[in-house]
Amino acid sequence: MSTATETAHHGEHDDHHHHAPAGLKRWLLTTNHKDIGTLYLWFSFIMFLTGGAMAMVIRAELFQPGLQIVDPNFFNQMTTVHGLIMVFGAVMPAFTGLANWLIPMMIGAPDMALPRMNNWSFWILPFAFLILLSSLFMEGGGPAFGWTFYAPLSTTYSSDSTALFVFSVHIMGISSIMGAINVIVTIWNMRAPGMTWMKMPMFVWTWLITAFLLIAVMPVLAGVVTMVLTDKYFGTSFFNAAGGGDPVMFQHIFWFFGHPEVYIMILPAFGIISHIIPTFARKPLFGYASMVYATASIALLSFIVWAHHMFTTGMPVAAEMFFMFATMLISVPTGVKVFNWVATMWRGSMTFEIPMLFAIAFVVLFTIGGLSGLMLAITPVDFQYHDTYFVVAHFHYVLVTGAVFSIMAAAYYWLPKWTGVMYDNTLAKWHFWASLVSVNVLFFPMHFVGLAGMPRRIPDYALQFADFNKWISIGGFAFGLSQLIFLALLIKACRKQGEPATSQVWDGAEGLEWEIPSPAPYHTFDTPPLIK
Amino acid sequence: MNLIKKTMAAVLTFFFSMSIWAQTIDASQRSDLNLRAGVTEISNEVYDLHMLMFMVCVGIAVVVFGVMFVSMYLHRKSRGVKPANFHESVKVEIAWTVIPFIILIAMAFPAAKTLIAMEDTSEADLTILVTGSQWKWNYRYMDSGIEYFSNLATQREQINNKFEKGENYLLEVDRPLVIPTGQKVRFLITSDDVIHSWWVPDFAVKKDANPGFINEAWTNVIEPGVYRGQCAELCGKDHGFMPIVVIAKSPDDYAQWKADEISAIETAKAEEERLLSMNMSMDDLMANGQKIYLAKCAACHMPNGEGLPGVFPAIKGSDLALNDRAGHIDILLNGRTGTAMQAFSKQLTLSEIAAVITFQRNAWGNNTGDIVQAAEVHAYANGQ
Numbered sequence: 001m002s003t004a005t006e007t008a009h010h011g012e013h014d015d016h017h018h019h020a021p022a023g024l025k026r027w028l029l030t031t032n033h034k035d036i037g038t039l040y041l042w043f044s045f046i047m048f049l050t051g052g053a054m055a056m057v058i059r060a061e062l063f064q065p066g067l068q069i070v071d072p073n074f075f076n077q078m079t080t081v082h083g084l085i086m087v088f089g090a091v092m093p094a095f096t097g098l099a100n101w102l103i104p105m106m107i108g109a110p111d112m113a114l115p116r117m118n119n120w121s122f123w124i125l126p127f128a129f130l131i132l133l134s135s136l137f138m139e140g141g142g143p144a145f146g147w148t149f150y151a152p153l154s155t156t157y158s159s160d161s162t163a164l165f166v167f168s169v170h171i172m173g174i175s176s177i178m179g180a181i182n183v184i185v186t187i188w189n190m191r192a193p194g195m196t197w198m199k200m201p202m203f204v205w206t207w208l209i210t211a212f213l214l215i216a217v218m219p220v221l222a223g224v225v226t227m228v229l230t231d232k233y234f235g236t237s238f239f240n241a242a243g244g245g246d247p248v249m250f251q252h253i254f255w256f257f258g259h260p261e262v263y264i265m266i267l268p269a270f271g272i273i274s275h276i277i278p279t280f281a282r283k284p285l286f287g288y289a290s291m292v293y294a295t296a297s298i299a300l301l302s303f304i305v306w307a308h309h310m311f312t313t314g315m316p317v318a319a320e321m322f323f324m325f326a327t328m329l330i331s332v333p334t335g336v337k338v339f340n341w342v343a344t345m346w347r348g349s350m351t352f353e354i355p356m357l358f359a360i361a362f363v364v365l366f367t368i369g370g371l372s373g374l375m376l377a378i379t380p381v382d383f384q385y386h387d388t389y390f391v392v393a394h395f396h397y398v399l400v401t402g403a404v405f406s407i408m409a410a411a412y413y414w415l416p417k418w419t420g421v422m423y424d425n426t427l428a429k430w431h432f433w434a435s436l437v438s439v440n441v442l443f444f445p446m447h448f449v450g451l452a453g454m455p456r457r458i459p460d461y462a463l464q465f466a467d468f469n470k471w472i473s474i475g476g477f478a479f480g481l482s483q484l485i486f487l488a489l490l491i492k493a494c495r496k497q498g499e500p501a502t503s504q505v506w507d508g509a510e511g512l513e514w515e516i517p518s519p520a521p522y523h524t525f526d527t528p529p530l531i532k
Numbered sequence: 533m534n535l536i537k538k539t540m541a542a543v544l545t546f547f548f549s550m551s552i553w554a555q556t557i558d559a560s561q562r563s564d565l566n567l568r569a570g571v572t573e574i575s576n577e578v579y580d581l582h583m584l585m586f587m588v589c590v591g592i593a594v595v596v597f598g599v600m601f602v603s604m605y606l607h608r609k610s611r612g613v614k615p616a617n618f619h620e621s622v623k624v625e626i627a628w629t630v631i632p633f634i635i636l637i638a639m640a641f642p643a644a645k646t647l648i649a650m651e652d653t654s655e656a657d658l659t660i661l662v663t664g665s666q667w668k669w670n671y672r673y674m675d676s677g678i679e680y681f682s683n684l685a686t687q688r689e690q691i692n693n694k695f696e697k698g699e700n701y702l703l704e705v706d707r708p709l710v711i712p713t714g715q716k717v718r719f720l721i722t723s724d725d726v727i728h729s730w731w732v733p734d735f736a737v738k739k740d741a742n743p744g745f746i747n748e749a750w751t752n753v754i755e756p757g758v759y760r761g762q763c764a765e766l767c768g769k770d771h772g773f774m775p776i777v778v779i780a781k782s783p784d785d786y787a788q789w790k791a792d793e794i795s796a797i798e799t800a801k802a803e804e805e806r807l808l809s810m811n812m813s814m815d816d817l818m819a820n821g822q823k824i825y826l827a828k829c830a831a832c833h834m835p836n837g838e839g840l841p842g843v844f845p846a847i848k849g850s851d852l853a854l855n856d857r858a859g860h861i862d863i864l865l866n867g868r869t870g871t872a873m874q875a876f877s878k879q880l881t882l883s884e885i886a887a888v889i890t891f892q893r894n895a896w897g898n899n900t901g902d903i904v905q906a907a908e909v910h911a912y913a914n915g916q
Contacts, residue, residue: 065701066693073769073840140842146766152743153726157666157768157872159843241744242869247727248742282609284619312729312764313740314747317651321644328636332629339628342600347616349609360604364597371589378639380646381582383738384567387729387764451567453733455764458772460691462703464564 028123031115032522033100038418039122040097041411045490047089047129048404052480054082059476062469067460075459076144077136083147087265088172089129091399094407095268096121096179099207101418103183105513105520106201108192108529113185121178128171135161135168146457148258151239151250155231166229173218180214183207192512194531198289201511205292206271209299213260213267216303220257224250248313255306263302265399267295269366269406270337273359275511276413277341280356281348282508287340294333294340301330311382320379327377331370338367353506354428358409361436362402369397372447387457390450396443408435408486416501419493420519427489434482441475568733571759571780572751575736577646584642588635650736653748656718658711664721664728664741664763666872667770667831671709674720678793681879682707683827684773688835691773703760708777712786713753721747725872729765732778738764753780768872769843770831800881807883808906814890817903821891824884829892832872837896844872848896857902860889861912877913882906 021029030036057078061069070078100118104111112118135142140159143149154162187208191200200208227250230236237243239250270291278285285291307315307323315323341363350356372394376382385391408431415423445468450456454465461469492498501518516524569579607613661672672679685704689695698704711717721730723741731738735751753759761776781789812820826835829847833839837848847853852860864885867875876885883906893902 065697067691068693072772073843076766076769076771138842140840144769150727150766153766153768156870157726161842241742246745248740248745281607282615283617286619287625288619290620290625312738313742314745317648320647320651324643324647325640328640331636332632335632336625336629338596342596342603343621343624344619345600345603346607347603347613347618348607349613349615350604350607351609352604360600363600367593367596371593375582375585375589378581378585378643380578380643380650380736381567381585383650384578384582384733384736386738387731387766448565452564453568453761455731455762455772457766458762460702460772463697463699463701468564 029119031111031119033104033112033115033118034418034520034522036112036118036122037097037099037101040093040100043122043125044090044092044094044097044407045487047085047093049483049487050133051082051085051090052483054078054085055476056480058082059473061459062461063473064470065461065463065466070459072459073141073144076146076457077142079457080143080146080149081132081136084132084143084169085129086399087147087261088169088176089125091265091403091407092172092176093125095207095210095265095403096176098203098268098272098407098410098414099179099183102414102513103186103204103207104190105516105524106204106511107187107190107195108512108525108531109186109190110523110525112182113190114182117178118182121175121182124171125175128168128175131164131171132168135164138164148254149225149228150254151228151231151247154228155239158232162232163229166225169225170222173222176214177218180211180218183211184215187211192525192528192531198292199531201271202274202285202288202291203268203271206267206274206295209295210264210267213264213299213302217257217260217264220253221261224253224257227253248310251310251313252307255309256303258309259306260299260302262395262398263298265403266366267299269362269403270295272406272410272413273341273362276355276359276409277344277363279413279506279508279510280353280359281345281350283344283348285340286343286346287336290336291340294336297333298330301326301333305330308377308379308382311379312386324377324379328374331374331377334370338363338370353412354423354425354432355409355413355506357432357436358405358412361432362405362409365397365401365405365439369394369399369402372397385450387455388450389446389454389456392456393443393446393450396446400443401439405435411490413506414513415490415493416505417513417518417520419496419498420501420517421493421496421498422501423493424489424498427485427492431482431485431489434485435479438475438478438482442472442479443475445472445475570734570736571753571755571757572735573754574646574650574751575734577649578736581642581646585639588639653718653750655716656750657715659718659720660709660711661720661722662709662730662741663724664730664767664774665724665874666726666768667763667774669705669709669728669730669774669776670724670878673790676790676794678790678797679878680707682709682777684775686773688826688830700760702773703762703775703777705775705777708758708779710779710781710786710789711751711753712783713756713780714783716750716752718748718750721749724874726767727765728763728767728774730761730776731764732759732761732776734759734761735778740765756780756782756785769840773831804881804883804906807881808910811905812883812887814894814903817887817890818894820884821887821889822895824880824888825891825895828876828879829888837892837898847892848898853892853898854900857893857904858912860893861885861904861909864889865909865913882909882913885909 027039057070061075138161140161142161143165145154145158187204227238231238237245239245239247274285274291305323305327308327311320376385376394412423412428449465449468454461503517504514505518512529567579567582569576659674661674663670669682671682682705685706686702687695690697690701721739721741723743725743728741729738730741737749737751739747739749757780759778763771763774832844833847839846863873865877867873886904886906886909889904893900
């Protein structure tokens with residue numbers, strides 16, 4: 001490893017620490033949880049912009065009826081890769097980045113438990129996405145079967161580049177599993193003395209549960225992509241009825257991964273919001289214990305609801321009812337969480353800094369997404385909603401104004417701790433309000449076109465959907481542009497331009513990470529703090 | 533606490549009046565904002581269920597957001613409020629776990645009832661086999677042997693913005709499905725290639741067409757009319773271009789249509805026999821072949837015959853079209869398993885197949901000079 005190239009602002013460290021080399025090598029070889037957290041977060045932001053650019057292509061094509069900009073085959077590649085990138089490249093790595101930065105600081109640990117694996121789990125990711133993106137330039141194009149890659153569209157009828165898609169999904173899965181192992185081992189073994197389970201910060205709790213979900217379901221995804229691989233290239237018939245297989249079995253296996261996956265993308269968000277609201281309400285989180293139990297219940301229930309994605313595939317009535325009732329049941333613990341946040345705000349002393357604005361937007365808009373989810377749970381009506389823009393509206397409300405807004409809230413909330421300077425408040429306000437307005441212009445009318453009968457994943461549509469689609473596209477372009485404000489703000493903050501931040505940063509903030517200086521030193525908690 | 537009670541009362545009143553307002557909306561009107569109530573008993577039940585769920589959700593949203601916004605107004609630091617310090621209340625927490633649970637149970641009953649009715653496909657008056665394939669539907673009447681394909685009827689030029697778009701742009705087909713009103717029509721739904729999904733919103737019927745398996749659905753349409761839908765499961769390149777049109781006719785009109793269809797089948801058979809013994813000229817074959825090519829082949833192999841490299845093979849300059857005459861006839865008749873190439877023996881007549889093969893062997897510089905006649909295709913099909 002490196003020889004010590006001590007940089008000036010790391011002055012307070014003990015001599016025995018190896019300090020990172022400068023330049024590219026620092027980032028390539030780093031085992032420091034803060035560096036790796038930063039890498040994950042920047043990677044995720046780059047992927048967010050890449051996947052967003054694809055969404056811009058989709059919205060440009062759908063701006064008016066008729067085929068104008070891309071051909072239908074390329075359109076399908078855009079929807080597919082947009083979904084894959086946003087799920088595996090933007091949201092999941094962002095949460096892993098936040099876990100890297102925050103979990104050791106929140107539990108008083110010096111680093112993640114497995115720092116070399118940590119480096120590895122990040123650095124395989126860029127290759128996974130380079131492979132995926134490169135497939136777009138191959139003969140026949142990249143994956144065009146939707147991010148859910150239903151067989152046999154993804155097997156017999158897919159383009160020759162499908163092997164690259166399979167390989168890249170394998171790498172993403174390995175990366176996620178390694179990240180999850182690291183989180184579990186760290187939380188299990190490295191909490192500061194006195195930090196009992198029920199004293200753990202909510203973000204740590206939600207990530208611990210998320211990590212178990214990841215370990216449970218990522219191998220299932222790996223299994224199903226492998227079956228796609230062998231069906232396509234090696235003559236197996238897992239999903240081919242002619243050889244004794246069943247295309248619907250693909251969907252069962254995929255959604256057994258896929259449904260816990262959506263909770264993987266929202267549980268850490270619940271954790272983040274459970275930090276931000278108490279800080280700015282200046283009041284402890286209401287119902288900490290019930291938050292923990294609700295998170296665990298959601299995680300357990302997430303394993304028995306997968307077939308609600310498949311009501312139209314032709315299941316026995318008994319199965320349809322089971323999955324309908326189980327799905328409805330999930331709204332109980334989710335409701336508990338929302339009620340707890342509102343009760344935390346009740347009789348607090350609130351201020352509305354940017355993280356709080358994002359958190360409030362999260363509570364309202366995620367709840368809208370949750371309520372449309374409850375409507376989707378009702379099987380007989382789901383027959384009408386299924387595979388329409390109503391579903392697209394639903395999952396973008398929970399994933400964009402849910403997961404992505406929570407990540408932005410987290411970025412604003414902890415940025416001063418990471419960089420040592422306050423973010424540019426003017427830019428931040430522009431970013432928040434522009435995003436809030438545009439995201440609703442973008443996604444809310446999708447409910448209407450969906451109910452009126454517009455199927456999802458179509459490059460062209462009937463004339464009665466034209467007006468709303470125009471508005472949706474305008475909202476989409478505006479939302480995309482708004483994120484460039486965020487980019488400018490982040491660059492400014494990383495260049496340390498701004499008011500210096502105190503170690504507490506927010507006057508209502510509580511937790512170990514607010515007891516160390518801002519910016520957080522390269523190494524923290526060499527000796528564990530004692531929790532009262 | 534008084535404030536909470538008052539807020540709750542106001543919210544409940546609002547919720548109640550909203551639900552009355554919702555019921556006054558004419559359920560049958562077609563809306564661009566909302567689900568259609570549709571034209572069957574089931575679709576009306578589904579619509580009512582949808583509105584009930586919607587209103588419950590609006591009610592919950594109004595209560596939750598209402599309390600939150602009241603709190604954001606009252607409990608802000610700028611008003612000089614000192615924060616309280618409570619952080620749990622077993623009673624409240626039990627209440628807001630149990631109450632939603634009760635609401636859910638109340639919603640589960642009507643949902644289950646409708647679901648059971650929707651899935652009861654027994655005692656149908658008429659059964660129709662619906663088969664999806666890339667990117668068209670096939671309808672087969674199990675009682676009479678009437679069978680035909682239903683293709684998108686919107687012109688390419690409209691899609692490519694060369695012509696003005698018609699009223700039913702992308703929602704029109706060459707041969708709609710025809711069903712009688714007032715009878716229970718059962719659909720057996722399957723697929724020849726990838727998964728499709730047969731969806732007619734006005735019937736509240738959406739069922740996946742899975743290759744190798746048969747799904748069931750049913751409808752009983754009250755009023756005659758034309759009802760339009762689309763494929764609802766991503767099925768490849770032209771997923772957006774395989775609409776469904778169903779014409780519901782009164783039983784008398786339906787019987788007339790059925791009789792006409794059956795006699796048309798007889799006429800077509802006779803015509804086929806006649807053409808079999810006829811030799812068409814090159815020009816006729818080319819003209820006819822081009823028409824069929826653009827309608828049936830160009831979606832994959834492209835109007836210029838070059839295909840989509842890596843996905844759909846080119847015909848222009850291909851070995852099959854230049855040299856292997858028997859292989860060319862074979863692939864048209866039987867398709868190629870394990871690829872998107874369908875068997876066209878059911879979709880095209882022998883003379884149409886002959887014309888399109890002649891066209892493919894002479895268009896785009898293929899210039900083989902080959903003329904394929906219906907008799908040759910007929911001979912090949914019968915194993916000579």
